[in-house]
Amino acid sequence: MNNTILGFIGLGNMGGRMTRCLVNAGLNVLGYDTDTQRTMDAGAQVAASVAQIAAEASVILLSLPDSKVVEAVVEGPHGLLAHSREGQIIVDLSTAAASSTIRLHGLFAERGVQYIDAGISGGAAAAEKGALTLMVGGDAATVEALAWVFEPIASKVFLMGESGAGHTTKLLNNFLNAVSLAATAEVMVAGKKAGLDLHRLLDVLNSSSGVNFATLNRFPHIVDGNYLEGGLTGKLMSKDVVLYLDRARELGVASLNASGPLASFGLQVALGYGDQISNRVVDAIGDMSGGVRLHESTEESVKGDKV
Template identity: 75%
Template structure:
């Protein structure tokens, strides 16, 4: 396996940052994106097609919006499946449905290609610094061979099980992320409207039972007007919650808590915040609560 070159398909917000980390680690990245300028922007060597990426590398990474796009890139005309060769490894860093992941893994296995699903967590900030958490599904020996790929982009890599286990774990994590963000946004708007000092409110929450990722890492910035732009958008957060509910339906597990984040991020999209960072859900809630903003600037 050539440990100095990989292929990367999907050089957007997360894929681009991971690409830059790999390039900085002296790994040549052959990049393809629908934006023809993306590869150069992140330091990758531009290639003209998916087929060219697959031809250039033994390891191909994907960072794409959802399962439909992943299926089109892998299984569609001119896609990965049509161009792959035995012995290659395809690593899907997208947020995707585990059932789709397993179908793709089966199709690639017939060609002698290994498919690894690697859900990522940590957002744009962790991608920027190479401190992502990866939750990985696939064959253990194949995952072990990817240590040189994961090292520049992740601080923690956890093997979760067979094909689909990584993406399943990702959906479970993202749902809790959606719940905590939406609920904390609502609480912070209420705190502002009640006249509380929001820094002191966060101090209490972070030392009490209401503490969560949003209170610790998001709202200390948001209350001062920094929304941490560049991360997961509101529309993508809604997509992740939908994937979570689909997963629970497949598993036969009752879901009683999805309505809150679905309503919150749906509202954000309806009010024009769908294409910006999902943290802006707090502004959507503020809009329908009397035009409340957490900050004065």
């Protein structure tokens, strides 16, 4: 099985880390990215085009920014759909619109190709360690047959249902992530302005009903000036909230709690933090609250660490 050629398209922040894990597991990976250096850095063989990936790989993984990019890679004149072969498996690890995923699944099915959607969670740290959580939609037998592909990159794999179920689950998870991060950022700025010891405040929150992923895993670092750079950016978080709203509308679900994260991450982007990690939303809220920072400047913090 290890002699099977894996194709990987999109070797950016997450895709590059996943590719490295696959290569380290001894798998034969052929990679394609618009930045060839990313493919080389991940240790994969360099493909000259998407068409080459389609021609040589039996299983192809995608890790792309959004559905528009996925559709361009799939449906373009030199894309995967035009060059796909019966029996191939394509796994979309992107955060994508479920409606687009379901449509592409149908197009590939006409060519005898299985199109699997696999939302990922865990961020850059989990991708680095091969410990992601995958939420997967598609044919159950195909997903089971992909165990050798998923094992080097994920510690947990959940089959959520038919095509689109994986990407839907990812959007639900990301929305809750956005809500908790934005709300916790606001609370921490309020705590700072109130003169509270922020580590002690976090101890209280993590022992009380306000506990969430951000209080447990993000802000213990952020209050000391470590924003955990390398994860989901503010722009991408905003995009994911909009995708969630689109999916909620398609499902006929009233979304009453989206205004908070939409405003918070929209503010982050508007104030120039959009290309930085979404954790920087706390600085955007701080800017609008009188120039508040939870910590000393990064330079001062680094100097303090060296003393």
